[in-house]
Amino acid sequence: MTISVSMTVNGKTVSGDVEGRTLLVQFLREQLHLTGTHVGCDTSQCGACVVHVDGQSVKSCTILAAQANGTEVVTIEGLADGATLHPMQEAFREHHGLQCGFCTPGMLATGYDIVRRLPDADEARIRRELSGNICRCTGYHNIVKAIKAGAEKMSAA
């Protein structure tokens, strides 16, 4: 059985036919070709698939595409302002908050969300808030540093 869904993704209205079992992440990747959102663990631990749904950070592997019907979704591809990187993206790039880059879109989406909710979060709080995102390369240090720097850039912007 197919279900017609329609939602706003990165500011554009999109629609498509999905199966009831189709996850939001699969819809984003395969139908919309927004492949910056990654599947890393299949059990909602790693956070490589975090996107924003109606302003909240959501693991897009834990939500069905059908559940996202009518929502406003922002993926990693929608974070930059045209060719200008978002301050949080710039901070990750500058502070080496990544190595292989596979967890990065999810880290960025979570980082952006942390700063929006808790603009003055200190290092310990950032670490706690990042509990749903796993990185195997970096040892997290530069990620935490990047989010702190991103927060400063965002408040200055």
Place this chain on the structure above:
Amino acid sequence: MTSHIKMDERVERDRLAEMVQAVIGKPLDRPEGALKVSGAAPYAMDRLPANACHGVLVRATVSNGTLRDMDVDAVQALPGIRAIIADDRLLRNPAQGMAGEAPIQGPKDIAYFGQPIALVVAETFEQARHGAQALKLRFEADGTAIVAPDDPKADIETPEDEQDSTGDLDAAMQTARHTVDAHYTTPGHVSAAMEPHASIAEWNGDRLTLYGSYQMLRFNRAELADALGIEEKQVRILAPYVGGGFGSKLGIGPEAVAAALAAKALGVPVAVAMSRQQVFESVMRRSETDQHIRLAADEQGRLIGIGHEALVSNLPGEEFSEPVTQATPFLYQGDHRVIGHRIARVHRTCAGSVRAPGEAVGLTALEIALDELAAASGIDPVKLRLINIPQKDPSQDIPFSSHMLAEALEEGAKRFDWDRRRSEPGAVRDGEWLIGMGMASAARVNMLIESKARVTLNANGTGTVETDMTDIGTGTYTVLSQIAGEMLGLPMDSVETLLGDTAYPPASGSGGSFGAASNGTAVLLACEEIRQQLCERLDCDMQGLTLKDGHAIVGNRRIALPEILDGSRLVGEGHVEPGKAEETVRQATYGSYFAEVAVNAITGETRLRRMLGVFAAGRILNPKTARSQCLGGMTFGIGMALTEELIHDPRDGHIVNRDFAEYHLPVNADVPQIDVVLLDERDAWANPLQAKGIGELGICGAAASIVNAIYNATGIRIRDLPATLDKIIDGLQSRTD
């Protein structure tokens, strides 16, 4: 033209130091950083053609036996199903690193639980997954399969060339003033690279293009061609961005061969992505180890004997076995030695390379044993190591190429305030937390692997580096651009490095920490070739040529490169091969770890409070990428010390904790303040860059510093990793009783 070097002797001349662009050794940003933070770097599954079908692998649910039957008809009747591939060319398990040929093939003979046996292909991923889950299988199982290495019925191999004995260790143990004689165990580990293995296969006539997630493309191409029974030249593999590897993507895997077979059979591109559970079950694990270590020391703590005998496991027929004792022969002195290596043949997921095979677990056990010797003899652990550093490699009586263990130990002790450590265990308390400090040495063998690269100086004065080398997050794009920029006098934004395509010259690949040094040397040589050609055009000798900021400076002339090139381009190729230097000297990297832990006196829970790593790995090409490698390696060490453990069902050997919910990687909360210090070193025996491998050094022995800190905090000696609270709490109770 190709510039070639075989590393038979020292390369005295430090060419990079003669250059003036000043980009080498600088903490420069990754050129691909902007792509990665935008979600625009294409990983294996990100280039799905519009007409592609999806394949999902089907796994064996017995650990040994034969696949008799599959209910193909029922699945073929499901919506969207296009094919069920059960070709005899499917792989039993991935190829081992640098195999260059197909691993064992044939899906019908089952060797382990989770072995891929078929591929269900459908129009959508969801349909294929459903088909794979619905496929009924009938096995003829062999109930006698041995699934545990400590099963008394296990077939144990003792390869003759991996046993070594010098002097009389038994006698030394008898006469020694201080001894340690204990068994240490480490469980199985997984690489857990964040990108699950995936391949997209597309045929054009008899030519195959594979988008994959692989570390060593020239080997992978040969392995894939061999598995399919076609020529290497018919295969092209693309892996420009790889979401981590840590050894798990060294050899071609079942998903690549299955995708290629299905795409051929159906005449459409086929994508096969493994689920995380499939990666756990059918990609390489690090073998569990049982290590018997004996140390014999005199009154002053000087080692007179070392015994290190390991039992590891692997599937029948696999050549690889975890080289546990790799660093033991040369790390410390001692005339009486026994090295032992045994392999139990078990029906568990294939064992292969996981970050720093050998030293990662072998040095960890040895360094816990050293801490036991320090405690037994009353000698400070740092001093104990310092007094046991040999002048030469004691196993072969050859000199070290360079050796900075002593510097790393001393620098680490100073920076960590080691002199504040109380030597008696359990002496420091902070509320309900027991505080302790521990340390360990780091060491890892250094390797050079044959590698080629091509560099083009384009007519507009920019440089292009091309090689089938990969960047698995390590920083290859960055450091190769730096080497070319330094050698050709180009700013970083004038150099482009193209990787991950078998159409480019064949490189070493990423593995064994040898990638940057091996492939970087090929790039340096290619640039030398271009410099030679520039000299010919400028009618000067190599000594007289200075390249900087896109200009050549010869005598009092300063000429922009495009002017010299005059519409043409210059191409140079570099080729490096290992040579006699491998046998003439012992090459290794060294370092030290210092850790402070808090162990909860009531629950036995361990929290790492701070950690320091000091490392020497020759010239550091880029301190930013190098430091990040060390941070990541030490974080692997935190996992090894405290949480990571593959658990196998004792009945059929299957991996019980086959996802990130149950296999506990270090997460943010587990990682406190970690500092990394990189020591300045040059190793002229290693390669013309005078750089050595660093990607694995940070894990080798790291866990021991934490386990040793737990001892210092509590007096409880953990010999079976990981040091989970259940192993600590008993000791805490007996302390308070």
